[in-house]
Amino acid sequence: MQYQLTESLEDYLLEIFIISQEKTNIRIKDIAKKRHVKLPSVVKALDELSKKEYIDHEKYGYVELTDYGMEKAKKLYDRHKIVYRFFYNILGLDEYSAEQAAHKIEHDLDKKTITIITKFTNFIENFPAEIRKNWNENFLYFTKTGKYKDKYFLEGGSIMTKAGEKSLGELKIRERGKIIRIKAGIGSLKSKLLDMGAVPGTIVKVDKKAPLGDPIDIQILGYHLTLRKDEAENIIIEEI
Amino acid sequence: MKVLEKNDVIKVALAGNPNSGKSTIFNALTGGHAHVGNWPGVTVxxxxxxxxxSNHTFAITDLPGTYSLTSYSIDERIARDFIVREDQDIIVTVTDSTNLERNLYLTISILELGANVILDLNMADIIEQNKIRIDVDKMKEVLEIPVVLTSGLKMTGLSELKKRIVEFRNNQKRSFxxxxxxxxxxxxxxxxLELENIKSPYPKRFLSIKILEGDVEIIEELKKMGYSNAVDTAFREISKLEKKFGFDIETEIVEKRYGLIESIIHKCVNKAATIEERLTTSDKIDKILTNKWLGIPIFAFMLWITFQLTFTIGGFFADYIDLFFGWFAGLSSGWLETTGAPQWLLSFISDGLIGGVGSVVIFLPNIMILxxxxSFLEDVGYMARAAFVMDRIMHAIGLPGKSFIPMILGFGCNVPAIMSARTISSERDRLLTILINPFVSCSARLPVYLLFTGIFFKRNxxxxxxxxxxxxxxxxxxSARLFKxxxxxxxxxxxxxxxxxxPYRLPSLKGVLIHMWERSSQFLKKAGTIILAGVVIVWLLxxxxxxxxxxxxxxxIGHIGKFLAPLFKPAGFAFWQxxxxxxxxxxxxxIVVGTFGTLFGGAGNLSTALPHYFTQLSALSFMVMSLLYIPCIASIGVIYRxxxxxxxxxxxxxxxxxxxWLSAVVIYQIGLIIF
Known part of the structure; x- marks a missing residue:
C-alpha cells in the first residue's frame, strides 16, 4: 500500500522512529512532549498513521512501528540525517541550528537536490580525517575573516598543511626536520618518495642547493637524495 | 671434462640498488664476460x-638497479616480472652494507614476492674501514635467509657466495x-579471500598488499583477469582504514617495512655509520664540485675535457684508421686488378665494402674514448652531480639535467652523443633527448659551412x-617543446x-673498461650493420x-637527384647536383663537399663553379638544409639502436x-622579400 504522507505526518513518523531508538515503549505523551503539541493533535495524527498501516496503536496504549512504517521512517531518518550532516559537518553550523534547518528544508527538497547534497556530503566526509579537519578549519576561518587560514590551503587544494608544519622546500641549508607526511594527489611521485625512505618520522636535513638554487640535496636515512624544490614542497615536515 | 647435466645449470638473478656495487659483483662472478642486450621491447x-x-654452471642475469618494486618505473617492472615469471633458482640481492637502512628495502620487497633470496652484504671492505660490525649470523636468523659478506672491489667473499648459491638453490620458496x-x-x-583460485605468478598476499598500496599495474591486471571484486573490496578497505588512521594506507605500509628494517639493523649492526662518518670525504669533494660558484664552471670544464679528449685523441686515431682503410682499399683493388676482375667489382670491394667497414670503424676511437x-664519470659518482648542477637550466626547456651532456657532445658527433643519452633513466626523457640531438650541429657539418661561407660570405x-x-x-x-x-x-x-x-668512489680500472667495452661493442653490432648496409646501398646507387x-x-643517384631537384625550387637550389x-x-x-668536387670537376674549381649555381641566399638556405636534415647513416643506426x-x-x-626543407624554404623566401 502506498500513501503520500503530509509533511506533518512525516515529522510524526520520524519522531516516533527517533524515540523508538531510545526507548522500547512509546507513549503518546512522549511524542506530544517532543513535538511541543497537545495530546489530541497527536492522537489525530496517530490515527492517520495507523490507518495507513505505518504504526500499530491501541487507544491510550503504546505506539509501535509496523515493518512497513519502520522502513519508511528509516528512509525519512536518513534524509533528515544527511541534511543535518550537511549543515553540521560541512557548513559547520551548531547542532541546534543544524537540526532546525534540517527540519525546515528536508520536506521541500526534491529527490535530485537531496541526492546531490547526499553525494557532496559523502564526498567531503570521505576525505581522510586530517584533511577534513583542515578543510573545516579553513572554511570556518574564511566565514569569519574572508581569508584562508594557511597559505598551503590554496596551493594543495584540500590537501594542505596544518599550522606549525612546513614543507621541506622551505627549509634552509643545514636546517633539519621530521617528516610528517607526503601530500596526496601527486601520483607516482609519492610512491617514489616513500620508497626512497621519506616515511613519516624520518629525519631529513637540507645539505646543499644546486648552484642555481634548485634542485636541493637532502640527507635522509644516511644517504644524499636530490630533488627539485617543487617536489620537496610535497614533503610535509615539522622543524626540529 | 665432466659432462654437465641439465639440472646443473643454476639460474641466478642479481638485484640491488643503483650504486650498490651490483655490476662489480656481476663482473667479478662472470670475469667480465657478459652478453649485453636489451630487455624485450624496451631499451633498458x-x-x-x-x-x-664446482661442477655447476651458473646462468646469471643482472637486473636493472632499482630501489623498490613498484610499477612506476620500467626498470622496476622489469625486475619484478623477471623475478616472478622467469623462475629463477635464486635471487641474490646486492646491498651496500654502509647503507642498509635504505638498501634492505629492496631485499624486503623481493622477499615479499616469495622469491628464494640470498642477501649479499657488499662493500665489506668499507664497513671494516669504518669499524662497523654486522652480525651476519644474527641477520641470517632474523631474515631466515643465507647472508654473505662480499667485497666486489677486493674480490672477497665471492666463493662463499657461490657456495651458498649451490647450497640453497633448491630451497623452498618461502612466504615472507x-x-x-x-x-x-x-x-x-x-x-x-576475493582472490581465491587466482592463476597469477604473484603470491596472493603480495597482490593484496599491492592493491592496498594502489599499484596501478597490478590493479589493471587483476581487473582484466576478472577480479574487479577484489579491487573493489580493497578500495572499500582503503577508505575504511584511512578514515580510521587519518592518513593513507600506502604510507602506512611503506612505513611498516622501513620500521622492520630499522629493527633488523638494531639487532644486527653494532654501530650504524653516521652519515657524517660515512660521507665526510665525499661531502668534502662535493663542497667543491657542486659549489655555488664553482659547480657550473667545473662541470663546463669536465665537459670541455671530455669533448677535447674524445675528438682530439679520437680524431687522431680516426685519421689513421682513415689512412689505413684508404691504403687497404688501394691495396686490394691493386691486387684485384692483377686477377683481372671487372672494374665494378674493384670499386664495390674497395669503395663499397672496405669503405663501408671503414666508416663504421672510424667512429670507434671517438666512441671508446667518450x-x-x-663510464669513469658515472662510476665515480660525478654524473649524478652533473645532473644536479644542470637540472635547473634544462628543466626550463622541458628536459632533465642529464640531457645536457648529449646536447653538448652533439657538437662533436651526434653518434656518441645519442649513445650518451643512455645515462638518462626515464625512457620518455631519453627518447626526447635522442630525437632532438640530430639538430645539434656536429663537427662533420663544419666543412660544408666552410666551403660555402668561404665562397659566398667572405666578410662575415x-x-x-x-x-x-x-x-x-x-x-x-x-622541437623539444613541440614534441612535448x-x-x-x-x-x-x-x-x-x-x-x-x-658517495664518490674510485672505481676499478677493469670495471670502467668493461663498462666502456659493453657500450662500444654494442655500437659495432647494431649500429654498425645499419651503417654498412647504408654505405653499400649508396654505392650501388x-x-x-x-x-x-x-x-x-x-x-x-643522378636520376634520384633529378627527381628530387624540383622539390628544392622554393629553397633556391633546384639543380640535380x-x-x-x-x-x-x-x-x-x-661528403657533401667531396661530392660537389666530383660533380664540378675537382675541388679546386668549386670557387668558380659554385657561384654559377648558387646565389648568396640559396647558399645560405643550402647550408640550413645541410645543418638540419639527417646527420648521417651512423646517426640513423644509432637512433635505431x-x-x-x-x-x-x-x-x-x-x-x-x-x-x-621547411627552414631552407622559409629562409630563402624571406630573403627574396627582404633583398
Missing amino acids: EKKDGEFNY KIDYGRDIEESIKRIE FLLL EGLVVFSLYSLGILVAVL STIPKLKGPVSPLVMELP ANFPLSAGYASEASL ASVALFFGIIAKE ETNSWKWTTFSVAYSIFIG
Whole structure:
C-alpha cells in the first residue's frame, strides 16, 4: 500500500522512529512532549498513521512501528540525517541550528537536490580525517575573516598543511626536520618518495642547493637524495 | 671434462640498488664476460653471463638497479616480472652494507614476492674501514635467509657466495610475511579471500598488499583477469582504514617495512655509520664540485675535457684508421686488378665494402674514448652531480639535467652523443633527448659551412657559422617543446628528479673498461650493420647502371637527384647536383663537399663553379638544409639502436628532412622579400 504522507505526518513518523531508538515503549505523551503539541493533535495524527498501516496503536496504549512504517521512517531518518550532516559537518553550523534547518528544508527538497547534497556530503566526509579537519578549519576561518587560514590551503587544494608544519622546500641549508607526511594527489611521485625512505618520522636535513638554487640535496636515512624544490614542497615536515 | 647435466645449470638473478656495487659483483662472478642486450621491447640494458663453479654452471642475469618494486618505473617492472615469471633458482640481492637502512628495502620487497633470496652484504671492505660490525649470523636468523659478506672491489667473499648459491638453490620458496598491524592484516585477509583460485605468478598476499598500496599495474591486471571484486573490496578497505588512521594506507605500509628494517639493523649492526662518518670525504669533494660558484664552471670544464679528449685523441686515431682503410682499399683493388676482375667489382670491394667497414670503424676511437670517460664519470659518482648542477637550466626547456651532456657532445658527433643519452633513466626523457640531438650541429657539418661561407660570405664567415650553430640549438629546443605538447608518448611534465647522489668512489680500472667495452661493442653490432648496409646501398646507387660514370647524371643517384631537384625550387637550389650532394651527405655530412668536387670537376674549381649555381641566399638556405636534415647513416643506426624502434627512427629521419626543407624554404623566401 502506498500513501503520500503530509509533511506533518512525516515529522510524526520520524519522531516516533527517533524515540523508538531510545526507548522500547512509546507513549503518546512522549511524542506530544517532543513535538511541543497537545495530546489530541497527536492522537489525530496517530490515527492517520495507523490507518495507513505505518504504526500499530491501541487507544491510550503504546505506539509501535509496523515493518512497513519502520522502513519508511528509516528512509525519512536518513534524509533528515544527511541534511543535518550537511549543515553540521560541512557548513559547520551548531547542532541546534543544524537540526532546525534540517527540519525546515528536508520536506521541500526534491529527490535530485537531496541526492546531490547526499553525494557532496559523502564526498567531503570521505576525505581522510586530517584533511577534513583542515578543510573545516579553513572554511570556518574564511566565514569569519574572508581569508584562508594557511597559505598551503590554496596551493594543495584540500590537501594542505596544518599550522606549525612546513614543507621541506622551505627549509634552509643545514636546517633539519621530521617528516610528517607526503601530500596526496601527486601520483607516482609519492610512491617514489616513500620508497626512497621519506616515511613519516624520518629525519631529513637540507645539505646543499644546486648552484642555481634548485634542485636541493637532502640527507635522509644516511644517504644524499636530490630533488627539485617543487617536489620537496610535497614533503610535509615539522622543524626540529 | 665432466659432462654437465641439465639440472646443473643454476639460474641466478642479481638485484640491488643503483650504486650498490651490483655490476662489480656481476663482473667479478662472470670475469667480465657478459652478453649485453636489451630487455624485450624496451631499451633498458640487459646483461647475461655464465660461469662455472664446482661442477655447476651458473646462468646469471643482472637486473636493472632499482630501489623498490613498484610499477612506476620500467626498470622496476622489469625486475619484478623477471623475478616472478622467469623462475629463477635464486635471487641474490646486492646491498651496500654502509647503507642498509635504505638498501634492505629492496631485499624486503623481493622477499615479499616469495622469491628464494640470498642477501649479499657488499662493500665489506668499507664497513671494516669504518669499524662497523654486522652480525651476519644474527641477520641470517632474523631474515631466515643465507647472508654473505662480499667485497666486489677486493674480490672477497665471492666463493662463499657461490657456495651458498649451490647450497640453497633448491630451497623452498618461502612466504615472507611482514606484520602490517591488525587492521591492515584483516583487510589483506579479506582481499585474499576475493582472490581465491587466482592463476597469477604473484603470491596472493603480495597482490593484496599491492592493491592496498594502489599499484596501478597490478590493479589493471587483476581487473582484466576478472577480479574487479577484489579491487573493489580493497578500495572499500582503503577508505575504511584511512578514515580510521587519518592518513593513507600506502604510507602506512611503506612505513611498516622501513620500521622492520630499522629493527633488523638494531639487532644486527653494532654501530650504524653516521652519515657524517660515512660521507665526510665525499661531502668534502662535493663542497667543491657542486659549489655555488664553482659547480657550473667545473662541470663546463669536465665537459670541455671530455669533448677535447674524445675528438682530439679520437680524431687522431680516426685519421689513421682513415689512412689505413684508404691504403687497404688501394691495396686490394691493386691486387684485384692483377686477377683481372671487372672494374665494378674493384670499386664495390674497395669503395663499397672496405669503405663501408671503414666508416663504421672510424667512429670507434671517438666512441671508446667518450665512453671510457663517461663510464669513469658515472662510476665515480660525478654524473649524478652533473645532473644536479644542470637540472635547473634544462628543466626550463622541458628536459632533465642529464640531457645536457648529449646536447653538448652533439657538437662533436651526434653518434656518441645519442649513445650518451643512455645515462638518462626515464625512457620518455631519453627518447626526447635522442630525437632532438640530430639538430645539434656536429663537427662533420663544419666543412660544408666552410666551403660555402668561404665562397659566398667572405666578410662575415664567423657570424654565419655561429648563426648556423645557434639555429641548430634553437630548432632542437623548439622541437623539444613541440614534441612535448603534441606526441602522446612524450607529453607531460619533466619526470621527477628524486635521485640519489651516491658517495664518490674510485672505481676499478677493469670495471670502467668493461663498462666502456659493453657500450662500444654494442655500437659495432647494431649500429654498425645499419651503417654498412647504408654505405653499400649508396654505392650501388652511384655506380648503376654500369655504363654511366660514378655519380653522374645517368647513374641511379643522378636520376634520384633529378627527381628530387624540383622539390628544392622554393629553397633556391633546384639543380640535380645539389640533391645528389645532399643524398651523399647521408653517409657523412662532409661528403657533401667531396661530392660537389666530383660533380664540378675537382675541388679546386668549386670557387668558380659554385657561384654559377648558387646565389648568396640559396647558399645560405643550402647550408640550413645541410645543418638540419639527417646527420648521417651512423646517426640513423644509432637512433635505431638506442630507441630499439623503427617507428621512432623513421620519425626522426622524416621529421629532420621536413624541418630542414621547411627552414631552407622559409629562409630563402624571406630573403627574396627582404633583398
